[in-house]
Amino acid sequence: MFTRTIFSEDHEIFRNQVRRFVQTEILPYHAQWEKDGRVSRDAWLKAGENGLLCAMVPEAYGGAGADFLFSMVVMEELAGAGAMGPGFTLHSDIVAPYLVHYGSEAQKEAWLPRMARGEIIGAIAMTEPSGGSDVQNIKTTAIRDGDDFVINGQKVFITNGGNCDLLILACKTDPSKGAKGISLILVPADTPGFRKGRLLEKVGWKAQDTAELFFDDVRIPATNLLGVEGRGFVQLMEQLPQERLMQAIRATSVLESALEWTVDYTRERKAFGGSIADFQNTRFRLAEVKTQVVVMRIFTDHCMQMHMKGELDSVDAAMAKMFTAETLCECLDDCLQLFGGYGYMWEYPIARAWADARMGRIAGGTGEIMREIIGRQVTGTR
Ligand SMILES: Cc1cc2nc3c(=O)[nH]c(=O)nc-3n(C[C@H](O)[C@H](O)[C@H](O)COP(=O)(O)OP(=O)(O)OC[C@H]3O[C@@H](n4cnc5c(N)ncnc54)[C@H](O)[C@@H]3O)c2cc1C
Structure with a gap:
């Protein structure tokens, strides 16, 4: 029997608060947010009031100054409940860290306290219609003009894109260079x-306001540059391991819940004079899922x-993301099968989890890109 040991009593007390919040708020x-394609502003404000946002941000900038595990409690509780709509963790643990690590004092003071209160929603935009894996070849430009940058281009598939008030934009400040021409710029949505x-119609993650974004001669003060000009690609690569680890943490929590739902269902559902759980096939499949999820949990x-x-490092993070995303998809498919026709009905959490999970093999770097990162280290090639 595997028992988790990384969380302290304080983390568990916080977990209970978060769990209550997820249940009530x-x-x-x-389901309504899924129809709307976005989470309400009210939920963001309540999350801020209840300390669910920007836990890791220093207290001086409105956060809790807590450790990464507090943030991951929020991630695990949302994922375990099947609530993929709120982009709280992208906002708190992907966008806010860029400001904390690379922001000027003025930038931190201007944005972080309002992000922690849920008044400002953050997003980060790298991917473009012409390609997401090949970040070095992004086409969006920010050309210096006096004290400003003038931005032109387009982004796609941006999480929190529909609701965002503040965007971290990856763009070329020197289009003649590859990776060394990329910078990050803070772009207020107004x-x-x-x-x-439009909000994009997706296979899953239906309550998440994933959107396209357009920039036509957007004039931004040069003081909105995040960190050093030309270091954007390096900054992205520095932050991606945490993002990929977060995806592994989410996948593991989803599968733990899905296993519980499937065990409960197969014990209750009757066929041929017994329960579905009585069939050896069911026990074998659930034994495999249990084993996979324990391996996922221990590695994560x-x-x-x-x-x-x-x-x-980036290789460990790539292994965690690739293995958990792919194992989740395989195991959820088996779990869904054990629900029979009900497993294919949207009102059943297993159906939503199955559709939501597919995204994990694509966003934040595809499975193929993860293999490239791992494979290059394994073989010692470039
Ligand atoms: C729900 C969702 C949310 C997202 N949120 C965000 C976000 O908030 N911000 C953001 O910037 N992006 C976001 N993305 C974009 C995501 O990161 C990209 O979709 C992803 O990086 C892949 O890029 P692409 O879609 O352009 O595919 P492509 O790069 O065009 O790849 C197409 C196929 O080719 C394969 N391929 C590409 N290069 C190689 C290679 N070198 N070797 C082998 N195979 C290769 C890929 O693995 C893939 O199978 C999101 C995507 C989704 C689906």
Whole structure:
């Protein structure tokens, strides 16, 4: 029997608070948000009031100054409840860290306290219609003009894109260079020329406001540059391991819940004079899922510990993301099968989890790109 040891009593107390919040403020509204294609602003404000946002941001900038594990409690509780709509963790643990690590004092003071309160929603935009894996070849430009940058281009598939108030934009400040021409720029959503396109209709993650974004002569003060000009690609590569670890943590929590739902269902559902759980096929499949999820959990917790010590590298993070995303998809397919026709009905959480999970093999770097990262290290090739 495997028992988790990485969380302290304080983390568990926080977990109970988050769980209550998810039960009362998220789950009753999630089906409506799926129809709307976005989570309500009210939910963001309540999440801020209840300390669910920007836990890791220093207290001086409105956060809790807590460790990564507190943030991951929020991730695990949302994922375990099947609530994929709220982009809280992207906002808190992907966007906010860029400001914390690379932002000027003025940028931190201007944005982080309002992000922690849920008044400002953050997003990050790398992917473009012409390609997402090949980040070095992005086409969006930010050309210096006096004290400003003038931005032109387009982004696609941006999580929190529909609701966002603040965007971290990856763009070329020197289009003649490859990776070394990329910079990150803070773009407030109310800047003239910045337009949000339609909310994209996705296979899963239906309550998430994933959107296209357009930039037509968007004039931004040069002081909105995040960090050093030309270091955007390096900054992205520095932050991606945490993002990929977070995806592994989410996948593991989803599968733990899905296994519970499937065990409950197969014990209750009757066929041929017994329960579905009585069939050897059911026990064998659930034995395999149980084994896979324990392996996922042990490796993911190990990676979390490494990350807490500052020792998680891009290869470990790629392995965690690739293995958990792919194992989740395989196991959810088996779980769904054990629900029979009900497994294919949207009202059943297993159906939504199955559709939501497919995204994990694509976003934040595809399975093929993860293999490239791991394979290059294994073979010692470039
Ligand atoms: C729900 C969702 C949310 C997202 N959120 C965001 C977000 O918030 N911000 C953001 O910037 N992006 C976001 N993305 C974009 C995501 O990161 C990209 O979709 C992903 O990186 C792949 O890029 P692409 O779609 O352009 O595919 P492509 O890069 O065109 O790849 C197409 C296929 O070719 C394969 N391929 C590409 N290069 C190689 C190679 N070198 N070797 C082998 N195979 C290769 C890929 O693995 C894939 O199978 C999101 C995507 C989704 C689906």
